[in-house]
Amino acid sequence: MINFTLNGKAVSTEAPGDTPLLWVVRDYFKLKGSKFGCGMGLCGACTMHLDGQAIRTCITPVAAIEGKSVTTIEGVSPKGAYNSIQQAWIDHSVPQCGYCQSGQIMSATALLARNPNPTDAEIDQAMQGNICRCGTYPRIKAAIKKAVSDNGSNGSSGSEVAYYTPSNQLEGGNNA
Amino acid sequence: MNEALTTRRQFLQMVGVTGGGLVVSVALPACAAPGLNFDHGAGTYFHNALIQIAPDSRIHFYNPRSEMGQGVYNGMTTLIAEELSTDPDKIEVHFAPVHEAYQSPESGMQSTGGSTSMRVFYTPMRQAAANAREALLQAAAEQLGVAKDSLTLDNGKVIAESGSYPFGDFTALAGQRPIPENAPLKPAAQFKYIGKETSRIDAPAKVDGSAMFGLDADFPGLKKAVLQRCPVAGGKVKSFDGDAVKAMPGVLAVVDIETGVAVVGEHYWQTRQAAEKLNIEWDLPELADLSTDKYFTQLRQQLTEDKGGKAHREGEGAKGLENASEVVKAEYSAPFLAHATMEPMNCTIKIDGDKADVWTSTQIPQVVQGLVARHAGLDAENVNVHSSFLGGGFGRRLYSDYVVEATKIAVASGFPIQLIWSREEDTRNDVYRPGSVARFEASVNDDGLIDTFFVKRAGANAFPAIIDSALPTLMPLGLAEWVGNRVEGVVAGFELDTTSTEGLYEDYDAPNKEARHVTVDSGLSVGFWRSVGHSFSGFFKESFIDELAHHAGVDPYEFRMNNSKKDKRFAEVIKLAATKGNWGNPRHAGATQGIAAHTSFYSRVAEVAEVSVENGNIKVHRITCAVDCGLAVNPDIVKAQMESSIIYGLTATLYGKIDIEAGQVRQSNFHDYPMLRMQEAPEIEVHIVPSQEAPTGVGEPGLPPVAAAVANAVYKATGKRLRELPLSLA
Ligand code: FES
Ligand code: FES
Numbered sequence: 001m002i003n004f005t006l007n008g009k010a011v012s013t014e015a016p017g018d019t020p021l022l023w024v025v026r027d028y029f030k031l032k033g034s035k036f037g038c039g040m041g042l043c044g045a046c047t048m049h050l051d052g053q054a055i056r057t058c059i060t061p062v063a064a065i066e067g068k069s070v071t072t073i074e075g076v077s078p079k080g081a082y083n084s085i086q087q088a089w090i091d092h093s094v095p096q097c098g099y100c101q102s103g104q105i106m107s108a109t110a111l112l113a114r115n116p117n118p119t120d121a122e123i124d125q126a127m128q129g130n131i132c133r134c135g136t137y138p139r140i141k142a143a144i145k146k147a148v149s150d151n152g153s154n155g156s157s158g159s160e161v162a163y164y165t166p167s168n169q170l171e172g173g174n175n176a
Numbered sequence: 177m178n179e180a181l182t183t184r185r186q187f188l189q190m191v192g193v194t195g196g197g198l199v200v201s202v203a204l205p206a207c208a209a210p211g212l213n214f215d216h217g218a219g220t221y222f223h224n225a226l227i228q229i230a231p232d233s234r235i236h237f238y239n240p241r242s243e244m245g246q247g248v249y250n251g252m253t254t255l256i257a258e259e260l261s262t263d264p265d266k267i268e269v270h271f272a273p274v275h276e277a278y279q280s281p282e283s284g285m286q287s288t289g290g291s292t293s294m295r296v297f298y299t300p301m302r303q304a305a306a307n308a309r310e311a312l313l314q315a316a317a318e319q320l321g322v323a324k325d326s327l328t329l330d331n332g333k334v335i336a337e338s339g340s341y342p343f344g345d346f347t348a349l350a351g352q353r354p355i356p357e358n359a360p361l362k363p364a365a366q367f368k369y370i371g372k373e374t375s376r377i378d379a380p381a382k383v384d385g386s387a388m389f390g391l392d393a394d395f396p397g398l399k400k401a402v403l404q405r406c407p408v409a410g411g412k413v414k415s416f417d418g419d420a421v422k423a424m425p426g427v428l429a430v431v432d433i434e435t436g437v438a439v440v441g442e443h444y445w446q447t448r449q450a451a452e453k454l455n456i457e458w459d460l461p462e463l464a465d466l467s468t469d470k471y472f473t474q475l476r477q478q479l480t481e482d483k484g485g486k487a488h489r490e491g492e493g494a495k496g497l498e499n500a501s502e503v504v505k506a507e508y509s510a511p512f513l514a515h516a517t518m519e520p521m522n523c524t525i526k527i528d529g530d531k532a533d534v535w536t537s538t539q540i541p542q543v544v545q546g547l548v549a550r551h552a553g554l555d556a557e558n559v560n561v562h563s564s565f566l567g568g569g570f571g572r573r574l575y576s577d578y579v580v581e582a583t584k585i586a587v588a589s590g591f592p593i594q595l596i597w598s599r600e601e602d603t604r605n606d607v608y609r610p611g612s613v614a615r616f617e618a619s620v621n622d623d624g625l626i627d628t629f630f631v632k633r634a635g636a637n638a639f640p641a642i643i644d645s646a647l648p649t650l651m652p653l654g655l656a657e658w659v660g661n662r663v664e665g666v667v668a669g670f671e672l673d674t675t676s677t678e679g680l681y682e683d684y685d686a687p688n689k690e691a692r693h694v695t696v697d698s699g700l701s702v703g704f705w706r707s708v709g710h711s712f713s714g715f716f717k718e719s720f721i722d723e724l725a726h727h728a729g730v731d732p733y734e735f736r737m738n739n740s741k742k743d744k745r746f747a748e749v750i751k752l753a754a755t756k757g758n759w760g761n762p763r764h765a766g767a768t769q770g771i772a773a774h775t776s777f778y779s780r781v782a783e784v785a786e787v788s789v790e791n792g793n794i795k796v797h798r799i800t801c802a803v804d805c806g807l808a809v810n811p812d813i814v815k816a817q818m819e820s821s822i823i824y825g826l827t828a829t830l831y832g833k834i835d836i837e838a839g840q841v842r843q844s845n846f847h848d849y850p851m852l853r854m855q856e857a858p859e860i861e862v863h864i865v866p867s868q869e870a871p872t873g874v875g876e877p878g879l880p881p882v883a884a885a886v887a888n889a890v891y892k893a894t895g896k897r898l899r900e901l902p903l904s905l906a
Contacts (some may be wrong), residue, residue: 023445027443028443030394032385033386037520039599040846082380090375090379093376094383095379096247097518098381098382101382130853133518135821135857137823137852
């Protein structure tokens with residue numbers, strides 16, 4: 001039995017200790033927002049936060065997170081609201097197929113939490129582990145900068161991201 | 177070789193695949209489609225299979241096209257929104273089930289590919305929505321007792337002098353009246369959504385993890401499956417160690433499906449680990465002799481020895497070279513490529529008595545339905561295909577090999593299963609972009625105009641694989657039986673595939689032109705890869721045009737302009753890219769520029785690359801892109817697709833290569849089949865030619881010019897002409 005915190009809730013799992021955290025979250029806890037892309041820590045699709053740090057969960061055995069706190073894409077903002085990073089993603093129409101975007105947002109969120117005002121080179125550095133086969137990199141970069149300026153203008157730091165109520169939320173139709 | 181070649185169009189007509197033929201008809205099937213009046217409450221106005229307006233005023237749209245990133249979810253909805261004068265994000269979009277009513281009026285298929293959606297659906301989709309608007313207005317006029325002309329629609333409401341009424345007030349009456357036809361379409365001057373840069377309506381679901389992809393399908397009782405295949409495609413199972421694996425924790429079944437052995441288990445990880453212990457021995461197929469090195473040698477040899485089949489000829493054809501004082505010759509090659517969609521192939525299937533449910537990311541749900549029916553022994557109408565968002569397509573998901581595998585595993589094991597491919601399996605079991613070699617010979621007159629343009633390409637054909645995959649589900653039943661027993665052979669005699677030579681010769685003026693093709697099948701499975709034949713022909717042709725320009729001592733931009741007088745729209749994008757890209761005056765200090773242009777999927781695209789070479793490494797700083805795709809339904813999505821195609825194309829320009837040795841694909845995951853990453857992505861600037869012409873392709877046409885634009889800039893920088901992809905100065 002492995003105990004940890006998942007999106008703020010204490011949980012435990014019977015999954016074998018060598019099971020990658022990604023599959024524990026997807027298969028046992030049924031949170032499907034984190035994706036499988038490579039299984040080798042090469043693409044970032046599976047990125048979650050472990051005590052605030054972005055990690056590749058396809059190569060993180062669940063045994064290694066005993067007692068720690070895990071945040072997934074489902075946990076970065078309250079349901080039906082978006083944090084400033086997600087909102088910037090929407091404003092810039094970043095996602096194409098969308099498959100890599102949970103991982104991109106988790107990496108970007110971790111970056112802004114530790115470095116609220118990153119340079120271009122720092123953005124590249126933090127995001128280079130996340131592949132986007134649809135080539136949304138230019139928009140991701142623009143969206144990160146937008147989130148930085150939004151965070152700056154409302155006075156909050158990257159770690160206290162501002163919440164927005166969605167004006168154009170999809171209801172029902174998206175998961176048909 | 178046979179000079180009288182069957183084109184794919186003729187072939188399709190021959191087997192009846194196209195239905196009405198490849199003519200854009202303006203009508204979508206208007207039939208009241210039984211079973212498609214989805215339950216949105218009593219009093220719903222069931223306009224047709226696409227549009228249904230509920231008494232709560234919600235507009236439900238059943239989108240017949242697969243959303244794989246290209247923006248069709250937004251684009252199709254925009255067309256409906258425009259005619260219903262309602263914001264696109266107020267329309268509830270559903271993924272359509274498989275039904276005749278959702279087939280493309282052009283191809284007669286329910287599939288998404290070939291950059292066709294806006295081109296084919298632009299008018300029919302608007303017509304369908306305009307008719308729905310008319311129905312609402314007629315019902316409102318009758319119910320309110322006013323003249324129809326006094327009413328308008330605004331964002332889900334009917335506006336009358338007496339006030340505004342939600343659509344839902346009139347759906348019941350509309351449902352009792354005949355469905356209007358040929359209602360007038362909105363004039364372009366009144367467009368509120370078409371042609372505007374609205375933000376994507378699928379973005380919110382894609383930033384909070386709630387968008388569902390095929391891999392996210394789940395339900396109580398679902399088991400996971402992992403399939404071990406022969407390292408050489410087509411190999412058959414000889415023996416394996418099933419008993420030990422069956423005893424492993426979490427394993428429920430081990431089944432032999434001939435092309436591999438599958439392990440079914442409770443959880444993916446355990447199942448994957450168990451599958452690795454199967455110790456399978458294989459009967460190796462003929463393909464075990466294949467090596468790409470040998471294959472490319474063979475292509476070059478056959479280019480020399482074989483005359484090839486005629487793909488195109490005008491004027492004197494290649495004979496024109498006989499009078500030339502000088503002939504410029506060059507040979508180019510491009511490797512096999514995997515698609516590498518971010519979401520690896522997967523399929524979830526549940527068979528229950530005489531019914532089946534399938535969840536999978538697919539570009540071709542109609543064929544998925546047919547294949548499941550066939551391999552599970554069910555009637556197609558009892559197979560329910562649940563579509564979802566696709567984690568990338570790029571042509572890969574037009575093939576349904578993973579669906580057949582999943583069906584066989586579900587049948588053999590008796591469990592509802594989700595088959596998940598690893599990245600390694602995905603890279604090694606693709607339907608690859610065919611490796612190709614082409615030779616050009618051309619002459620240029622003293623005025624710098626091309627006189628004769630001759631090209632011959634050798635390689636496999638990309639088209640037959642789709643027929644192999646689709647035919648069993650499309651042909652009449654008796655024939656399907658027959659085809660099913662020999663699917664691989666049915667198109668063996670297939671001669672001219674237009675995708676093999678498309679883009680090699682069309683774009684520039686020349687009084688004498690000829691294109692020929694030598695089909696050399698490697699036995700490896702090949703098919704459509706983003707922009708298909710254009711993915712290599714754009715590089716070949718645009719590099720060679722650059723060679724001709726340098727040879728003639730003319731600036732490559734001027735040379736292109738001088739030799740494209742016939743297609744004004746083509747010349748226009750070249751000019752726009754050169755102007756906006758500061759041709760002759762790179763913005764990036766120390767960089768050199770290259771230009772390339774290409775027409776594909778009826779769209780013209782030109783790109784200027786700014787590149788520098790440092791220690792033998794090619795660094796791409798900036799791409800300026802100009803596109804004429806007719807009317808841009810959503811200019812921001814057009815831009816996004818250009819960015820996307822450029823970056824996808826740059827991966828192929830700088831890295832992409834699948835090698836085969838002893839029949840086995842050597843690459844496996846992103847370390848040895850690398851993708852462009854953020855720090856390598858150039859700045860991209862996209863300029864759209866303002867146009868009221870009919871919309872043309874957007875998802876692919878940005879790709880073909882990019883490799884040549886970069887290679888031409890590298891030539892400028894180094895004097896080295898790189899004629900092979902991926903580009904390498906080593
Ligand atoms: S799936 Fe974990 S990094 Fe690719
Ligand atoms: S949006 Fe498709 S992989 Fe990134």
